[in-house]
Amino acid sequence: xxxxxxxxxxxxxxxxxxxxxxxxxxxxxxxxxxxxxxxxxxxxxxxxxxxxxxxxxxxxxxxxxxxxxxxxxxxxxxxxxxxxxxxxxxxxxxxxxxxxxxxxxxxxxxxxxxxxxxxxxxxxxxxxxxxxxxxxxxxxxxxxxxxxxxxxxxxxxxxxxxxxxxxxxxxxxxxxxxxxxxxxxxxxxxxxxxxxxxxxxxxxxxxxxxxxxxxxxxxxxxxxxxxxxxxxxxxxxxxxxxxxxxxxxxxxxxxxxxxxxxxxxxxxxxxxxxxxxxxxxxxxxxxxxxxxxxxxxxxxxxxxxxxxxxxxxxxxxxxxxxxxxxxxxxxxxxxxxxxxxxxxxxxxxxxxxxxxxxxxxxxxxxxxxxxxxxxxxxxxxxxxxxxxxxxxxxxxxxxxxxxxxxxxxxxxxxxxxxxxxxxxxxxxxxxxxxxxxxxxxxxxxxxxxxxxxxxxxxxxxxxxxxxxxxxxxxxxxxxxxxxxxxxxxxxxxxxxxxxxxxxxxxxxxxxxxxxxxxxxxxxxxxxxxxxxxxxxxxxxxxxxxxxxxxxxxxxxxxxxxxxxxxxxxxxxxxxxxxxxxxxxxxx
Amino acid sequence: xxxxxxxxxxxxxxxxxxxxxxxxxxxxxxxxxxxxxxxxxxxxxxxxxxxxxxxxxxxxxxxxxxxxxxxxxxxxxxxxxxxxxxxxxxxxxxxxxxxxxxxxxxxxxxxxxxxxxxxxxxxxxxxxxxxxxxxxxxxxxxxxxxxxxxxxxxxxxxxxxxxxxxxxxxxxxxxxxxxxxxxxxxxxxxxxxxxxxxxxxxxxxxxxx
Numbered sequence: 001x002x003x004x005x006x007x008x009x010x011x012x013x014x015x016x017x018x019x020x021x022x023x024x025x026x027x028x029x030x031x032x033x034x035x036x037x038x039x040x041x042x043x044x045x046x047x048x049x050x051x052x053x054x055x056x057x058x059x060x061x062x063x064x065x066x067x068x069x070x071x072x073x074x075x076x077x078x079x080x081x082x083x084x085x086x087x088x089x090x091x092x093x094x095x096x097x098x099x100x101x102x103x104x105x106x107x108x109x110x111x112x113x114x115x116x117x118x119x120x121x122x123x124x125x126x127x128x129x130x131x132x133x134x135x136x137x138x139x140x141x142x143x144x145x146x147x148x149x150x151x152x153x154x155x156x157x158x159x160x161x162x163x164x165x166x167x168x169x170x171x172x173x174x175x176x177x178x179x180x181x182x183x184x185x186x187x188x189x190x191x192x193x194x195x196x197x198x199x200x201x202x203x204x205x206x207x208x209x210x211x212x213x214x215x216x217x218x219x220x221x222x223x224x225x226x227x228x229x230x231x232x233x234x235x236x237x238x239x240x241x242x243x244x245x246x247x248x249x250x251x252x253x254x255x256x257x258x259x260x261x262x263x264x265x266x267x268x269x270x271x272x273x274x275x276x277x278x279x280x281x282x283x284x285x286x287x288x289x290x291x292x293x294x295x296x297x298x299x300x301x302x303x304x305x306x307x308x309x310x311x312x313x314x315x316x317x318x319x320x321x322x323x324x325x326x327x328x329x330x331x332x333x334x335x336x337x338x339x340x341x342x343x344x345x346x347x348x349x350x351x352x353x354x355x356x357x358x359x360x361x362x363x364x365x366x367x368x369x370x371x372x373x374x375x376x377x378x379x380x381x382x383x384x385x386x387x388x389x390x391x392x393x394x395x396x397x398x399x400x401x402x403x404x405x406x407x408x409x410x411x412x413x414x415x416x417x418x419x420x421x422x423x424x425x426x427x428x429x430x431x432x433x434x435x436x437x438x439x440x441x442x443x444x445x446x447x448x449x450x451x452x453x454x455x456x457x458x459x460x461x462x463x464x465x466x467x468x469x470x471x472x473x474x475x476x477x478x479x480x481x482x483x484x485x486x487x488x489x490x491x492x493x494x495x496x497x498x499x500x501x502x503x504x505x506x507x508x509x510x511x512x513x514x515x516x517x518x519x520x521x522x523x524x525x526x527x528x529x530x531x532x533x534x535x536x537x538x539x540x541x542x543x544x545x546x547x548x549x550x551x552x553x554x555x556x557x558x559x560x561x562x563x564x565x566x567x568x569x570x571x572x573x574x575x576x577x578x579x580x581x582x583x584x585x586x587x
Numbered sequence: 588x589x590x591x592x593x594x595x596x597x598x599x600x601x602x603x604x605x606x607x608x609x610x611x612x613x614x615x616x617x618x619x620x621x622x623x624x625x626x627x628x629x630x631x632x633x634x635x636x637x638x639x640x641x642x643x644x645x646x647x648x649x650x651x652x653x654x655x656x657x658x659x660x661x662x663x664x665x666x667x668x669x670x671x672x673x674x675x676x677x678x679x680x681x682x683x684x685x686x687x688x689x690x691x692x693x694x695x696x697x698x699x700x701x702x703x704x705x706x707x708x709x710x711x712x713x714x715x716x717x718x719x720x721x722x723x724x725x726x727x728x729x730x731x732x733x734x735x736x737x738x739x740x741x742x743x744x745x746x747x748x749x750x751x752x753x754x755x756x757x758x759x760x761x762x763x764x765x766x767x768x769x770x771x772x773x774x775x776x777x778x779x780x781x782x783x784x785x786x787x788x789x790x791x792x793x794x795x796x
Contacts, residue, residue: 111603112603117612117615117616118612118613118616121616187620187623190619190623191616191619191620191623192616194615194619195612195615195616195619198606198607198608198615199606199607199612199615200612201603201604202603202604203602203603203604204602204603204604205602205603205604206599206601206602206603207601225619225622225623226622226623226626227626228623229623229624229625229626229627229630230626230627230629230630232627233626233627233628233630233631233634234630236735236739237631237634237735240719240731240735244719244720244731245719245720246719246720246727246728246730246731246735247720247727247728247731248634248638248728248731248732248735263720265726265727266638266641266642266726266727266728267638267728268637268638268641271634271637271638274633274637275630275633275634278630555604558603
């Protein structure tokens with residue numbers, strides 16, 4: 001890995017002039033952050049459109065729609081939609097937007113750096129992510145269509161090629177290649193984030209003065225560095241099984257569509273599950289940790305109170321990150337593992353409840369007695385806390401092997417991971433966007449439209465995912481295409497109709513958001529101040545929008561902790577991190 | 588208001604304004620890459636272990652002579668190239684550009700010799716009928732794991748040789764610093780270290796007796 005750039009130190013940066021260097025192949029972390037956010041915004045609408053089609057089918061399985069050939073969706077199409085919805089949402093939205101998007105833009109500014117440690121590597125990681133997205137999307141357009149194996153792509157079916165289903169041919173190969181490229185991009189990003197945070201903090205920015213957003217981006221980057229390396233190896237092995245004829249994940253004696261597989265033997269599908277979930281579980285925290293950082297940051301700012309238990313929060317972030325690598329087996333309780341292993345994984349999994357509870361109670365402690373402003377950013381941060389609790393509690397059910405035997409591969413699991421990993425993380429992103437939009441674009445998002453967006457989304461996601469818990473408890477398996485063909489599921493059909501209607505209303509609300517985004521970008525209320533929210537961290541000490549080198553070549557000096565709100569004896573109810581002690585006005 | 592405690596903290600290495608490890612960012616970046624690549628190789632070696640344990644017909648095809656003697660020679664060559672890399676880094680720290688480049692060329696020669704010997708070993712196995720999908724001795728996974736793991740390692744050696752070439756040329760022309768040579772050395776030693784896990788696992792544990 002050769003990197004020949006100057007890095008994010010102060011004073012050796014010159015703004016590029018041409019359009020291509022400025023906006024396309026930019027090495028400015030702010031432009032790259034916005035590029036990542038645009039990629040995620042595009043991906044989230046693609047992923048949402050796919051889910052809309054799935055809900056259309058699940059709500060009214062036998063109705064004819066002219067968008068499908070012959071009026072009806074085929075089971076393979078349904079599985080392809082499900083696979084691509086999961087993959088695009090997990091990798092291109094939940095992994096990129098909170099970390100690579102907001103993190104890229106604000107981590108260097110919040111620690112007082114002029115750029116990331118490796119600006120060229122940063123550009124490379126964005127464009128590699130872009131290639132990965134294009135390769136994955138290409139899977140829709142090859143013979144056989146998109147893969148049908150789900151985002152976990154379990155072998156042996158994912159390893160055997162076309163004979164295992166139409167999308168398992170070229171589409172699956174492209175999917176794996178896309179994922180392997182994504183691993184490379186994420187590794188570059190993770191390495192860059194960690195180096196930047198360790199090396200480029202401004203004078204006085206001790207670890208104890210880092211905003212919690214930076215702590216979460218830092219720990220997320222460490223998780224990415226360790227997890228994506230393993231997924232990369234797993235992808236290479238699966239690709240070898242498919243294109244080179246090896247049998248890493250394929251056991252002997254398989255019969256697929258009446259054909260005995262004689263040319264593969266000796267491998268184990270369980271090996272893939274181990275490798276995949278060793279990545280897959282930390283991936284959950286890669287998606288949610290930055291949201292926790294943003295929530296902590298905003299709850300403090302808009303309650304005008306310091307974060308309750310800052311050190312405990314940092315400990316909880318690190319604890320969640322560490323435990324994330326010890327619990328992959330809870331995805332495999334029904335794989336035939338020894339009950340003793342299941343017991344160990346179960347205890348470790350429930351242990352994650354401890355740091356999660358620390359975080360939750362500290363959020364409530366931060367809010368307690370605060371002067372709370374209910375603007376859109378704060379509403380989404382509060383929504384994050386709500387969804388984190390609702391989604392997290394069902395995790396304690398699934399962590400018990402005895403209960404998981406029943407709930408596994410059912411709608412209860414779908415409800416659980418959508419609430420916590422999907423929607424909570426997205427609420428974290430929305431909170432961050434409403435908060436940072438004025439800094440990034442010099443205009444505010446419209447608060448009125450924003451509140452409409454918030455309430456429709458907040459009620460909408462609960463209306464979608466709460467009933468799914470009960471579908472799961474009633475024994476509804478996930479990934480079923482035709483729910484009317486099974487007798488005991490027929491009575492549950494009205495629930496599917498309700499969920500589908502709720503989903504369409506929620507999707508409609510996101511169009512309201514999209515309108516707000518573009519409307520406010522061009523015609524929103526202008527933000528000329530440096531610090532419209534009276535916040536404390538360094539991004540609010542520089543002009544809006546920030547200049548190319550962030551701090552105009554002058555390295556800032558940090559004198560205060562990140563959340564000094566309502567400090568007794570001070571005139572203002574906030575003390576910015578960069579304010580020299582002799583400049584703090586006394587009451 | 589003003590945190591009194593932290594004035595003392597400002598003097599610590601972690602108080603910001605400088606790298607706490609007192610090294611360039613590139614060096615830290617390389618260490619992080621090595622951590623991540625370690626995880627990738629760990630996954631491959633776990634695959635090897637897992638496959639070997641679950642297949643009772645795992646073959647042990649390597650006779651002491653010639654296979655083990657041959658692979659030991661490869662190991663010695665690769666380890667020797669780590670020594671020449673150390674010499675290159677030391678010469679770079681003395682600012683002796685000519686010697687640095689010469690030692691780096693010697694390191695590249697070591698890497699290329701290792702690859703040539705390794706490829707000879709591969710072709711020898713091909714002749715015996717062992718490929719990535721089949722082998723005459725036992726479970727087909729043996730070939731998959733053997734060629735998969737050693738192939739991945741050889742790819743790293745190849746990348747290392749190219750990387751050495753770029754840095755040696757750049758350093759000779761004064762474009763790169765001594766630390767760039769050292770960072771390059773970190774990568775090279777890592778590739779050697781990986782081999783020190785691959786060699787006993789893949790070769791020494793598969794001795795025919």
